[in-house]
Amino acid sequence: MRGQAGKYRIIAPSRFGYLGSTIPDDSSPSAQARAYLELLDSLSIEQVYVLGTSAGGTIAIRFALAYPERTKGLVLYSSASPWPEEPKKYSKHEGPPAFFCKDYPMWLLRPLLRPLMGMSKDTVYTMLPLGKRKQGMQIDAKIVNPGMAGNFAEYPIEELQVPSLIIAAKDDNLADSRSMEQVLSRFPNATWLPFEDGGHLMVGHEKEIENARDNFVRDNP
Template sequence: MIKKIVTLLLLLIFSYLLIMKVKLNYELEKANNRLHDYNSQNIKLSYGNISYAEIGKGEVILSCHGLFGGYDQGIENLKSLSKYMRIIAPSRFGYLESDVKGKGTPKDQSKAYVELLDKLGIDKVYVMGASAGGTSAIRFALDYPEMCKGLILYCSAMPETKKSENVNLKQGPAEILVNNYMMYITSPFFKATMGMEQEVIKTMLPIDLRKLGVKIDSEITNPDMSLNFNDYKIENLQIPTLILQAKDDKIVDYNKTLAAAGRFPNLTLKIFENGGHMIKGHGEEIDKYVLEFINSNSHK
């Protein structure tokens, strides 16, 4: 009886893996076709290539995507605002054909943003950082305040309130998961582990074009505000800041966001009761808050 049960379980597992493989191949084809729809461009900067996409006209928002992102995620995060704003969405280091400057630190990334904006003839922007992209957005605001009209942090990584003696140097997914197949077969568990729907996997594919970026985020970007606490002088920020956060976010701790909020001198804080890491279901409210924030500060 035990042998029959084990055999049945193995058969079920094998069938599941086979079905997921077939479904993955279909989704990969769709994902690769979807990337072409963004009409992305490549620009040669001093250190190498950067890929980016843009949409809309008006005030410029530099959109810094999160983990497993790229120019596609950067556009999607703000697409509904493109009728009012010009969205510039670069792929950060290691994502979708973007090369790496130096060691790939947030400081290096903010320098790359400056080069890109110079190439595009843009003097000043609002910068929006989503999730892991928040670190380089904060770094950009600190290092180039003359180029930054305002800082928007959307479910973003947050600065520490005090220097930590023990910093986790690996803040990201296990390396074994960072490939198309392994991430796809674990996607049914996204809701339980990260509070995100399984469908999110479709926006992460193809993972092989984002793998280096995930590694850089996990080992360099995400630990940076803790490792270099003294370099993140948040209290010196004079530009206006808008923070958007959901209480039930399983990726960014709501309590940490509240604690960090006290460090921003010119802050507008918008908290949502639910919505998870992507503040799902609150798109219209988010657009309203972002538009109000930009409109109230653009004349200054």
């Protein structure tokens, strides 16, 4: 999807398995980053600011590492966090059980969205029907979310050649801001913007985030 938001041109592709997108045999973060590159080539766009939210942060980091010449800056918004060091063990499945990847169970869970994710229970209506997201959620749980742990050597954060803007909320139980804060020193040129509240969607901080984004783009043209 392409669009225009104020003074910025936005390109928002659906990641593998989401909203009817294709699912290739290789659905790894590296393969998804290559798909972004092919999209930019097809649109004749030389450089972009890459924004990754939640599981999409893993893909954004992989893109910035693999294609620094095409990346002006990396923005991580409620993003999955890299690891401080290679883990000896990690979960091979990081996501909801298959049973919950259905409309009715997810609808029943809506009262838990605020205590678990800091989201209004009405957020569930922006997620349904899950049939358009189920395969993407499964790819994230099995491949993307464990990716930075299982393929630690593919994420040498210290070698990032682009500036980063990292935004997180302390009450976000999906993307732990404490984990991200612990690895900030791995990012060579990072701006850290934490909030006390707001949840996974950082509700109530739209103006502060907009200002931080504008400053980031201005300082890293």
